[in-house]
Amino acid sequence: MNRYLSFLLVIAVFATGCQKDRQGPLNQAQGNDAFANYENHFLEALWKLNPSWATEEGYHKYDSLLVVPDDKSRDAMMNFVKVQKDSLARYEVNDLNEANRMDYQLIQNRLDYEGWKLSVLKDYQWNPAHYSPFGAFATILNEHYAPLSKRLRNFYEKMANLPAYYKEAQKQIKNPAPEFTALAIEQQNGGIAVIERDFADSLKKTSIPAAEQKQMTDRAKLAVQSAREFVAFLQNIKNDKPRSFRLGKTLYEDKFKYEMQSAYGAQELFNMAVERKKQIHRDMAKLSRQLWPKYFGKKAMPSDSLDMIAGVLDTLSSKHxxxxxxxxxxxxxxxxxxxxxxxxxxxxxxxxxxxxxxxxxxxxxxxxxxxxxxxxxxxxxxxxxxxxxxxxxxxxxxxxxxxxxxxxxxxxxxxxxxxxxxxxxxxxxxxxxxxxxxxxxxxxxxxxxxxxxxxxxxxxxxxxxxxxxxxxxxxxxxxxxxxxxxxxxxxxxxxxxxxxxxxxxxxxxxxxxxxxxxxxxxxxxxxxxxxxxxxxxxxxxxxxxxxxxxxxxxxxxxxxxxxxxxxxxxxxxxxxxxxxxx
Structure with missing residues (x-):
């Protein structure tokens, strides 16, 4: 399963870099070198603005930060999208080499997608599973990229914003889809152990002074309490008009375009899949007729080919x-x-x-x-x-x-x-x-x-x-x-x-x-x-x-x-x- 970006951003978007990016059009000779520099600048700023995603990708400069998912951070993201689209427009894509052309198109698609999610999809309102911070915390504990004591201190700093993170999540959620609410409860209950148990177990393996360890475990208790309060909120939320988990065709086609980046459209792929299913059924029926005597002797085959296939598969499935x-x-x-x-x-x-x-x-x-x-x-x-x-x-x-x-x-x-x-x-x-x-x-x-x-x-x-x-x-x-x-x-x-x-x-x-x-x-x-x-x-x-x-x-x-x-x-x-x- 692929990672998805949450882009929970702070307001200081490209504060210094944007001025550099607005110096006018580049000539063809400058294009590729300048674009490579732009990519580095783009990613560095992105990691500062979305530190949890950075941590999960192995970039650990901002491990101690946790961004609160409030309206200000979403406004910052929309500004980020606008600024970066302007920056990309400085480059003539056809003048870039093959590798940079691909990167250009990928950045452009991602920016379009993030803008669409915030302005149209708005799943931060109806999908409580959007608020699951545990992946980055688990990465800090499980990956040995730095001494354990350093990783645990970053973990401790990151926990400071968890109470505010969950309070803001409660403000943002409106008429959530019940299926996502149930998933969020499941994820939160599972993730609490990362802070309540795994963090404490890891502390015991270090030489961090006892007084400092107590500060760390005290903060962990507050973090766990805030997570449990969020679970209680989800369990008791009044939801007379819940949003359906179903996207509907218009949103689905748009999301398909951004996520798949496919040569096909959603309806076109569906039509091809229906035809492919028919061919697979024919091939499976042929094989099942070949195998039937081996497993069923002279027993009569079902007249329905799908029932006949199912009978052979069921027999083979008993070996496990x-x-x-x-x-x-x-x-x-x-x-x-x-x-x-x-x-x-x-x-x-x-x-x-x-x-x-x-x-x-x-x-x-x-x-x-x-x-x-x-x-x-x-x-x-x-x-x-x-x-x-x-x-x-x-x-x-x-x-x-x-x-x-x-x-x-x-x-x-x-x-x-x-x-x-x-x-x-x-x-x-x-x-x-x-x-x-x-x-x-x-x-x-x-x-x-x-x-x-x-x-x-x-x-x-x-x-x-x-x-x-x-x-x-x-x-x-x-x-x-x-x-x-x-x-x-x-x-x-x-x-x-x-x-x-x-x-x-x-x-x-x-x-x-x-x-x-x-x-x-x-x-x-x-x-x-x-x-x-x-x-x-x-x-x-x-x-x-x-x-x-x-x-x-x-x-x-x-x-x-x-x-x-x-x-x-x-x-x-x-x-x-x-x-x-x-």
Whole structure:
């Protein structure tokens, strides 16, 4: 799951830099050097104004700061957008080199998006999950970029504004969507442990004087109290006319444009996904007929092809790990995948970049079963985390439902998607890219699309060529396709929960627990679920075009590594670069 900017800014926006940026137009010879300097200035000012996002990206100059999300900070953001648009207008984009042209377009899109969110979407009013400060606090505790005592003192300073932060959040929230309120409560209750428990445990490992430690723990108590008061506020808020979590088609199309940065529109992608689903069903039916005698003997096949496919999938899904061994099973799978990638020469891997499988942090909320948390581009040697929800403590039938969904076949595909050669590998490459802008303001569709593309690439290279694995991959791939169909239908066509669950369990063959989890996810996100199929489709189309262009010189490894060298840039911009389209 990609990070999103909160841009909770203070009023001193580019106080000195703006005057430098208004010296008049540049000639062509000056353009590229000046633009590189502008990028550095832009980012430095941005980090000062949005310190928590900076911390999570590995930039630690402003770790001790926490901006209060008030009206003044939003006014500052609108001013920031205006000033930076004026600054960008000084550069003739066609006079910039390829790398700078991409960066220009990414900055421009981000500024347009932030202005739209503040002036049109206004989700800070109806989405209480907007106010979740724990990611930066957890990063300060967990990442070893500085001595622990220094990190804890920054943590202490940052906590000073938490009471004001939560009081302001209460003022801003108006008629929130109940689904976001529930998510916010879940996130706050999970995040409190970062301050109440983890901070105290870390203090015990230092030689910070006892009197100073007491000051720190006293402040932590006040911070926890303010978080709990915010939870109580959310639990008791009077909300006679709650806002719907559904965006509606106009907002959805706009958000899709900014977030996907796609070659397609939202409706166009939806239409393609519907057709792709039909083709996958045909391919799955063919494989299921082949496998039916192996698992059912002479038992008559159901007349409905979807029921026949479901019967084979259900039988294969009975082979799975246990709740207690889920994490260790994933850990054992990763070196197997790395060895396959090396043997088939699909990519160059960097074993020096650490990857740790861990229980998903509580402050995430359980909107997704698994995710990857990479180090920021400023912390190139930091640790990547493969986050997985814990099934321990769940009702046995719900845990079994999850385990059947992530059975012995699909758990391997999950590891391909999240880790090797999926998110973990792609994000390592992104952090090596020379452009910080491409890593920071990139496209979620590129990131998710690469992971989906990687699944198919591994199978095409011969990873477990059994028809069972192929059928399960089709089911998994169908998830990406149906994500797009579901998201568009829910937010634009008012698809009801019972219809969504039926669609996911019957047409996408998902287990009940997975379908219930996906409903929760689509009700607290929008557009993000489009990124899987959108990115996959664009990457496959690009690979095919690049293969035609290169002819006999084409090598899959060369395509993969060249593609990944562009950081997290949108696929449509990478396509222009790789195919030399101006």
């Amino acid at each position: 790990t246990t709740a207690d061994e889920l994490q260790s099973t994933i850990e054992k799978q990763l070196p197997v995948l790395a060895n396959f990638v090396k043997t088939k020469d699909l990519l160059t891997l960097d074993p020096s970049k650490p990857l740790e499988v861990r229980k998903q942090p509580a402050y995430f909320g359980n909107a997704a079963v698994a995710s990857m948390s990479p180090p920021g581009p400023y912390e190139k040697n930091g640790k990547s985390y493969f986050n997985i929800i814990s099934l321990k403590g769940l009702a046995p039938e719900k845990a079994e439902s999850y385990l059947r969904e992530y059975n012995n076949y699909t758990l391997q595909i999950l590891c391909i998607h999240e880790a090797i050669p999926g998110h973990y590998v792609q994000l390592v490459y992104a952090n090596k890219a020379p452009s910080l802008i491409k890593s920071l303001f990139g496209s979620g569709a590129m990131v998710e699309g690469w992971a989906v593309y990687g699944e198919e690439m591994m199978l095409d290279a011969g990873y477990d060529p059994s028809p069972e694995m192929k059928l399960m991959w089709y089911k998994w791939h169908l998830r990406s396709v149906c994500n797009t169909i579901l998201d568009f239908n829910v937010h634009c066509n008012d698809l009801a929960k019972n219809q969504a669950i039926k669609f996911l369990t019957h047409e996408a063959f998902q287990q009940q627990a997975e379908a219930e989890g996906k409903w929760k996810r689509v009700s607290v996100t929008s557009v993000q679920l489009d990124s899987y199929y959108d990115g996959y489709k664009e990457i496959v189309d690009l690979r095919d075009a690049y293969k035609t262009k290169m002819g006999d010189k084409y090598k899959l490894k060369d395509f993969n590594e060249k593609f990944l060298s562009y950081g997290n840039a949108p696929v449509k911009l990478i396509r222009n670069a790789m195919l030399n389209v101006k």
